[in-house]
Amino acid sequence: MRTVNVDLGERSYPIYIGSGLLSHIGQYFKDHGISLNSPLMIVTDDHVAPHYLTLLEKLLLEAGYDTVSKVVKAGETSKSLSVLEEVMTTAIEGKLDRNSTVIALGGGVVGDLAGFAAATYMRGIKFVQIPTTILAHDSSVGGKVAVNHPLAKNMIGAFHQPEMVLYDLDTLQTLPPRDVASGLSEMVKHGLIRDGDFARWCREHASELLALDPEALEYGLALGCSIKADVVSRDERENDLRAILNLGHTIGHAIEAVAGYGEYMHGEAIAIGMAGSARLAVRLGRDASIYDETVSMLQSLRLPVTMSSHLSTDDIMDAMKHDKKFREGHMLFIIPDSIGSVSIVKDIPEQLVRETIDQLREGGETHV
Ligand SMILES: NC(=O)c1ccc[n+]([C@@H]2O[C@H](COP(=O)([O-])OP(=O)(O)OC[C@H]3O[C@@H](n4cnc5c(N)ncnc54)[C@H](O)[C@@H]3O)[C@@H](O)[C@H]2O)c1
Ligand SMILES: [Zn+2]
CATH class of the missing domain: 1.20.1090.10 (Dehydroquinate synthase-like - alpha domain)
Known part of the structure; x- marks a missing residue:
């Protein structure tokens, strides 16, 4: 396992990279002060969900967390204002509050979409990235989160740094x-x-x-x-x-x-x-x-x-x-x-x- 620290003063955060990390997610969350008293929202897509969503929900439940999940259609078209609204609906219906955390389980699309939701829901709540693509080694570092406008990519966005990034290499094995x-x-x-x-x-x-x-x-x-x-x-x-x-x-x-x-x-x-x-x-x-x-x-x-x-x-x-x-x-x-x-x-x-x-x-x- 390797840890890369992103050094941004009080917004600094670690990226944990290795095999088998997901099974320790409860401990990582507790170590990073993710509250047990507020619901978490997992955002993922319909290619990733069949492989890892049930497992993640189970691991978080065992660790004492309540979760709601939003599965979006896989692909760049989900980085849109209309899908963002659906994610917000899940967050509101799931009663996420100011101490809640949004979890991005997936590649750069889900990371950018869920990150922008976290940046704007109730003016900003916590965010954790669980990247499942190689490309996401890029998108999960640096806090740029966004959705697209039909005229131009990544036009509507924010800077919002995650609490941590948990990069479990085992999840990459199913990548096309x-x-x-x-x-x-x-x-x-x-x-x-x-x-x-x-x-x-x-x-x-x-x-x-x-x-x-x-x-x-x-x-x-x-x-x-x-x-x-x-x-x-x-x-x-x-x-x-x-x-x-x-x-x-x-x-x-x-x-x-x-x-x-x-x-x-x-x-x-x-x-x-x-x-x-x-x-x-x-x-x-x-x-x-x-x-x-x-x-x-x-x-x-x-x-x-x-x-x-x-x-x-x-x-x-x-x-x-x-x-x-x-x-x-x-x-x-x-x-x-x-x-x-x-x-x-x-x-x-x-x-x-x-x-x-x-x-x-x-x-x-x-x-x-
Ligand atoms: N925020 C940033 O700094 C930053 C940097 C680079 C790229 N990006 C953004 O990232 C996006 C591209 O990211 P991407 O290539 O990860 O795309 P992606 O999230 O669409 O993932 C690619 C495909 O792989 C599938 N997939 C993901 N993980 C899988 C797994 N483990 N097993 C099987 N299938 C899996 C997805 O469902 C999708 O079909 C673009 O929108 C780009 O703008 C953002
Ligand atoms: Zn890029």
Whole structure:
């Protein structure tokens, strides 16, 4: 078992990572002061619920907790205001009070939705994350919680840090292979922005990671979480440094929005976005090996580096302009300087961005 501490002053919290943690949940909750006198609400989705919801409810009941559960439809479409209202209905009907805690059991979708519910129910109650995807090693660190607006992703949200994160690696064993690769995309991203050796480790251990080898997972998730935790602890509210975590996301979010949420998994879209950022880096004069190495890392993890040919450059450019990272009319990109280090670059000429998107299309040029 490894513990990563997210250091945020009085909002600091631990991430416990290991196998078999769920069976000790009662003790973890008591150690973290989760009240026995107020009901808890578990939010999960209909892919995760059949595997783990009954078990979690039973373990919490045995520990003396009353729970209500809300199961939402799996997928990005549940990160919406209408599903949020349903979650709030369950909370009100379940008589959650100011001392209650919301538990997110699932991936990033459930984490963002349940976290936003916790941030806003009665102006904010406690929140615990039980991530069940690899991608959630990213989404469970840093307290960004949100739902989507039909025009743009994550537009309605808050910063709300959890009390703790309980990452039981056993729950990952039921993840579909595409979700495994999608989650590994954010893991290698953490290496690409801050730790080139870690990015190379991800490539060298790609087959163990894809096969969900517990030792490789524990190491990779702990290192990924600690890189993110370090960045977040230096800039919790994304005034500057935290933006580097958005490597690949300006293009990636636009691809998700244009393709329609659900065609590309989040990690797949940002893998294409990271290939795009590496192309931009080379076009801006960085070493050509940055693109080749980035692509080889992504491909070793079975991630896409080009997008479907039916996606139009105009639509992607428009979607990028709705993105929060499009500040005051300037395109803001996270650009690799080398493998393991990035810069925030403003004012990249629009024409260069257009050409890069054109090249990202399937069948496009393989070299920059
Ligand atoms: N808040 C943040 O800082 C942050 C960071 C990165 C991503 N995100 C968000 O995270 C979301 C993507 O997260 P995700 O990839 O975890 O998506 P997800 O929550 O939709 O999970 C992916 C799929 O796997 C299923 N699933 C989850 N755990 C499972 C398990 N153990 N066994 C079987 N099936 C399982 C889910 O039902 C879903 O179908 C996006 O909405 C993205 O915006 C947020
Ligand atoms: Zn992401």
